[in-house]
Amino acid sequence: xxxxxxxxxxxxxxxxxxxxxxxxxxxxxxxxxxxxxxxxxxxxxxxxxxxxxxxxxxxxxxxxxxxxxxxxxxxxxxxxxxxxxxxxxxxxxxxxxxxxxxxxxxxxxxxxxxxxxxxxxxxxxxxxxxxxxxxxxxxxxxxxxxxxxxxxxxxxxxxxxxxxxxxxxxxxxxxxxxxxxxxxxxxxxxxxxxxxxxxxxxxxxxxxxxxxxxxxxxxxxxxxxxxxxxxxxxxxxxxxxxxxxxxxxxxxxxxxxxxxxxxxxxxxxxxxxxxxxxxxxxxxxxxxxxxxxxxxxxxxxxxxxxxxxxxxxxxxxxxxxxxxxxxxxxxxxxxxxxxxxxxxxxxxxxxxxxxxxxxxxxxxxxxxxxxxxx
Numbered sequence: 001x002x003x004x005x006x007x008x009x010x011x012x013x014x015x016x017x018x019x020x021x022x023x024x025x026x027x028x029x030x031x032x033x034x035x036x037x038x039x040x041x042x043x044x045x046x047x048x049x050x051x052x053x054x055x056x057x058x059x060x061x062x063x064x065x066x067x068x069x070x071x072x073x074x075x076x077x078x079x080x081x082x083x084x085x086x087x088x089x090x091x092x093x094x095x096x097x098x099x100x101x102x103x104x105x106x107x108x109x110x111x112x113x114x115x116x117x118x119x120x121x122x123x124x125x126x127x128x129x130x131x132x133x134x135x136x137x138x139x140x141x142x143x144x145x146x147x148x149x150x151x152x153x154x155x156x157x158x159x160x161x162x163x164x165x166x167x168x169x170x171x172x173x174x175x176x177x178x179x180x181x182x183x184x185x186x187x188x189x190x191x192x193x194x195x196x197x198x199x200x201x202x203x204x205x206x207x208x209x210x211x212x213x214x215x216x217x218x219x220x221x222x223x224x225x226x227x228x229x230x231x232x233x234x235x236x237x238x239x240x241x242x243x244x245x246x247x248x249x250x251x252x253x254x255x256x257x258x259x260x261x262x263x264x265x266x267x268x269x270x271x272x273x274x275x276x277x278x279x280x281x282x283x284x285x286x287x288x289x290x291x292x293x294x295x296x297x298x299x300x301x302x303x304x305x306x307x308x309x310x311x312x313x314x315x316x317x318x319x320x321x322x323x324x325x326x327x328x329x330x331x332x333x334x335x336x337x338x339x340x341x342x343x344x345x346x347x348x349x350x351x352x353x354x355x356x357x358x359x360x361x362x363x364x365x366x367x368x369x370x371x372x373x374x
Contacts, residue, residue, distance in 0.1 A: 029065035032073055036086020041093040048100040049125055050315040059126060059157045066152030067092060067133055092133050098192035099132035100125065104319040107276065107347070108184055109167065118348040123164055124185075126157070127171045132189045134175060145175040246314045249289050249307065250352050253280065257353055262288075265360040267331065267339070273357035274329065274365070276318050278349035281341050282308060282326060311344065316352075318345040329363040340366070 033039055042064060046056045068089050075087035082091045107117065108124040130153065134145040150158070162168045173179040179186040253271065256262030263269040270285040271278065286304040311317070312325050319325055331339040341363065350356050 026072060027069075029068040032068045032071075032086065032089060035073060036089050038068070038086060038089050038093055041090065041097065044097055045093060045100070045129070047315075048097055048104075049122075049129060051122070058154065059160075060129065062154055063130060063133065063149075063152045064093070066148065067137075070137070070148065088136075092136065095135060095189070095192050096129050096132040099128050099188045101319075102188045102191050103128045104315070106184065106188065109164075110184055118351045120164055120167070121348055123161055123167055127161065127167055128185055128188050131171060131174045131185050132192055135189055135193055143176055145177075146172060149175055245307065246311045248293070249286075249311060250316070250346075252289055252292065253285070254353050257357065264357045265362075271357065272329070272341070272360045272363055274345060274363055275359055276327075276345045276347065276365075278346040278353065278357065279327070279329065279341065279343045279363070280346060281343040285343070286311075308344070316346050318347050328366045330366045331362050332364055333362070 027035070033042065042061075045060070045064075046053065049056065049060065051060065071088040071092070073085040073089075075084055076082035076091050079087060079091070082088070103125060108128075109117075109120060112120065130149060134148055137145045137148050161171070170179065170183055170185055174183060174186045174189065253262065257264055257271060262271050264271045265273060270281045270288060272281070273279070283304045286307045290303045290307060317325060318327065320327070325344065326342050327345050329341045329343075331341065346352070
């Protein structure tokens with residue numbers, strides 16, 4: 001079944017069109033976004049998704065605009081936070097942000113071999129974003145969200161997603177409200193909609209302020225976009241790092257692994273293979289790069305912390321619930337923990353390292369360290 005096929009019993013095109021006519025567009029998407037103060041949330045969405053500006057404009061912005069024109073400036077009835085003009089739009093964007101926060105702590109698709117995780121990562125990120133944004137469009141088991149998805153998501157993006165049939169099947173089921181209990185997308189969306197407030201929502205004042213805009217803009221990276229092919233495959237090849245130094249850092253790690261200057265999987269090493277990806281011991285790995293990079297000895301600790309923040313903002317790493325960025329591992333010897341290692345785990349390291357170091361069987365994950373500054 002193609003994405004435009006409709007199962008028997010679905011509403012006819014005339015019914016679909018009549019529902020859209022009744023939702024006559026009083027304001028343009030941009031006017032709604034401006035009046036509701038949602039522009040800053042959209043900036044943060046782009047950062048969370050890790051898409052360059054051009055890719056985000058192509059793939060995500062049409063869906064956001066369609067949703068904005070659909071909800072207009074309607075408030076969320078009975079909500080103290082979203083009871084003002086534009087409340088429905090703000091809530092939809094916040095749920096999407098929270099779902100993406102949860103998604104960053106997940107390896108998706110589940111149980112996929114490492115060699116294909118990198119190729120599918122951005123598709124799953126987009127699917128989580130779309131499902132979360134459209135969660136409240138329909139009521140119960142309904143095709144409303146599916147139809148909105150088909151109407152607002154560009155065909156080239158739908159085709160890109162459909163190249164992973166299991167993903168499309170799961171996304172359609174989530175949108176229709178008929179997802180299986182094992183659905184990773186449904187789980188992330190429901191956690192976002194019903195769980196505790198995220199850092200984004202907790203710090204979001206009722207009236208959007210310029211300080212929030214400044215903080216959001218400071219987090220935005222401007223990554224160069226790969227040459228555009230016939231479709232949006234370039235989304236799979238992008239990373240969220242626009243700053244030069246994180247790129248130089250990850251290239252230094254790659255080269256160090258390749259030439260042996262960075263030992264791997266041995267006691268005292270700064271790099272280890274783990275089930276979730278590539279563990280970079282902190283702060284040692286960042287201090288080593290600072291020394292090699294010629295930053296001098298002045299305030300080496302602060303310089304390493306600044307580099308770590310820059311690398312974390314690139315969005316390559318495993319982020320656990322609560323915004324935890326550093327993860328703890330125990331080095332087991334004779335059944336006992338002989339040493340502890342804390343560090344940043346780079347997801348899908350095959351994006352940067354070939355071959356990927358094997359998993360170190362001596363390391364056992366023991367819990368997450370305190371969240372580092374982002």
